[in-house]
Amino acid sequence: MTFDELGLGAEVLKAVAETGYTEPTPIQAQAIPFVLAGRDVLGIAQTGTGKTASFTLPMIEKLSRGRARARMPRSLILEPTRELAAQVAENFEKYGKYHKLSMALLIGGVSFGDQEKKLDRGVDVLIATPGRLLDHCGRGKVLLTGVQILVIDEADRMLDMGFIPDIEEICKKIPFTRQTLFFSATMPPEIQRLTDTFLQNPERIEVSRPASASTNITQAIVKTTREGKRDMLRSLIRDENCKNAIIFCNRKRDVSIVAKSLERHGFSVGALHGDLDQSTRTKTLDGFRAGTIRLLVASDVAARGLDIPDVSHVFNFDIPTHSEDYVHRIGRTGRAGKSGIAYTLVTREDGKYLAQIEKLIGNAVPVHELTTAQPAPVGEVAIEAETAAEPATAPERKPRRSRAKPRKPEPILDSEALPPADPVAELVAETVEHIEHPEPVRRHEQTRHEQPRSEPRQEPRHERSRGRGRRDDDEGPKVLSFGDHIPAFMLNVVKLPKKGAKDIEEEEIEEVDDAGNVEEIDEIVEVEAQEA
DNA sequence: AAAAAAC
Numbered sequence: 017m018t019f020d021e022l023g024l025g026a027e028v029l030k031a032v033a034e035t036g037y038t039e040p041t042p043i044q045a046q047a048i049p050f051v052l053a054g055r056d057v058l059g060i061a062q063t064g065t066g067k068t069a070s071f072t073l074p075m076i077e078k079l080s081r082g083r084a085r086a087r088m089p090r091s092l093i094l095e096p097t098r099e100l101a102a103q104v105a106e107n108f109e110k111y112g113k114y115h116k117l118s119m120a121l122l123i124g125g126v127s128f129g130d131q132e133k134k135l136d137r138g139v140d141v142l143i144a145t146p147g148r149l150l151d152h153c154g155r156g157k158v159l160l161t162g163v164q165i166l167v168i169d170e171a172d173r174m175l176d177m178g179f180i181p182d183i184e185e186i187c188k189k190i191p192f193t194r195q196t197l198f199f200s201a202t203m204p205p206e207i208q209r210l211t212d213t214f215l216q217n218p219e220r221i222e223v224s225r226p227a228s229a230s231t232n233i234t235q236a237i238v239k240t241t242r243e244g245k246r247d248m249l250r251s252l253i254r255d256e257n258c259k260n261a262i263i264f265c266n267r268k269r270d271v272s273i274v275a276k277s278l279e280r281h282g283f284s285v286g287a288l289h290g291d292l293d294q295s296t297r298t299k300t301l302d303g304f305r306a307g308t309i310r311l312l313v314a315s316d317v318a319a320r321g322l323d324i325p326d327v328s329h330v331f332n333f334d335i336p337t338h339s340e341d342y343v344h345r346i347g348r349t350g351r352a353g354k355s356g357i358a359y360t361l362v363t364r365e366d367g368k369y370l371a372q373i374e375k376l377i378g379n380a381v382p383v384h385e386l387t388t389a390q391p392a393p394v395g396e397v398a399i400e401a402e403t404a405a406e407p408a409t410a411p412e413r414k415p416r417r418s419r420a421k422p423r424k425p426e427p428i429l430d431s432e433a434l435p436p437a438d439p440v441a442e443l444v445a446e447t448v449e450h451i452e453h454p455e456p457v458r459r460h461e462q463t464r465h466e467q468p469r470s471e472p473r474q475e476p477r478h479e480r481s482r483g484r485g486r487r488d489d490d491e492g493p494k495v496l497s498f499g500d501h502i503p504a505f506m507l508n509v510v511k512l513p514k515k516g517a518k519d520i521e522e523e524e525i526e527e528v529d530d531a532g533n534v535e536e537i538d539e540i541v542e543v544e545a546q547e548a
Numbered sequence: 549a550a551a552a553a554a555c
Binding site for chain 1: 549550551552553554555
């Protein structure tokens, strides 16, 4: 089967040929003729199956006839994340290079000005995330009554993210005479219901999963402890001689911390999550694609759909708590016919998540043992930043002002240089730890204000906004309904037992120490809270 | 339990 047989025009075929693709993927082969024929399509497929081109190619073909009018786009593609939207836009540019199609990318986090200018000039293809599109609609800058082709991509993810009401609102603005292409990786009942209302007599096309739990991705779990994760990660990165890697964390805060930690250890690293400003997100992703950033520490914003052809490794710094996400995350490697390696750090608290993952993929994930206990000398490790030799790559430490507790001195020996610990003794120690402190309470806000402070410091906003924890010497939250007076009972804070509290405080400091600079981490968290 | 998406 070749692309010529699908009914696409010469210009599109030329653009496809120039990218080097000769053979359509199953979803392309099946969907393209139906899209060209004007049929609604329900595509059940994940990214990595060539799904994007299965709608962009025939859309370019269809839109090549006709002209756009101001503020009335002729087609609309909805994507759940900004990065995916940008990726689809690139796809259009690549395959539409021999057509004069105008395109606008409407995503949040960037200025309205350019987007409005493009809309005014009239666009053939509008690619958008729901929030920003509705914003433009509300401002009267775009009319959807001229949309002839609507694409709803990654529908199940839109559902996960709570976008369905937005999608329904957007669909109401588009005439029924449109052609609708609807893509989803899975078909939960809620999505099924949507297809019944959005689609008319659709052609259902289902393609098998791309190499998810299959041959070209080698998977393994690596046993570690919560405290030992960053050490273990570095050992793995060195051990594996990674070309590049995506490192997934479950929380945005941990993305920042792990990225800082790796940076401090001289690695070439970038961080990606939804609270970073869009220009940083774009720059980081471009840098990773181009190879100037070798390690990408990311939240699940990068778990699905991102198409980076050449990712050698995926590390799950945190095991995903939703087993579906595991498949998506590891699917960022082993793409475009390449092989990939996916390691998941697992602690003893993660057992049930691992069980769910193994159930989903249908087999047990083997345990990986480190092959070296020695840290590689910095200069010899390819993946570490070229500038790693000069310790200036580590961010300069600002003096700590927010904590009275003195820093723990740097250990003389890197922990990796120590002989491997006796696993049995370790397990016993962990178990004892666990029995002594059965609840790993992490409410450090409450422990912090027991520490004397050298100078008053404003509580980071995320702590204030959550309303728990309060220092005796600050003003406290303003509660409007009580004026400035706050009844005493509202200021009661449940005190943790002294011993437990101390342990937690120490753990927090250690964590942040390794990550680099206490102040900086606090600032990051604060900035994130403000942006959220 | 968390992430994502609008100012």
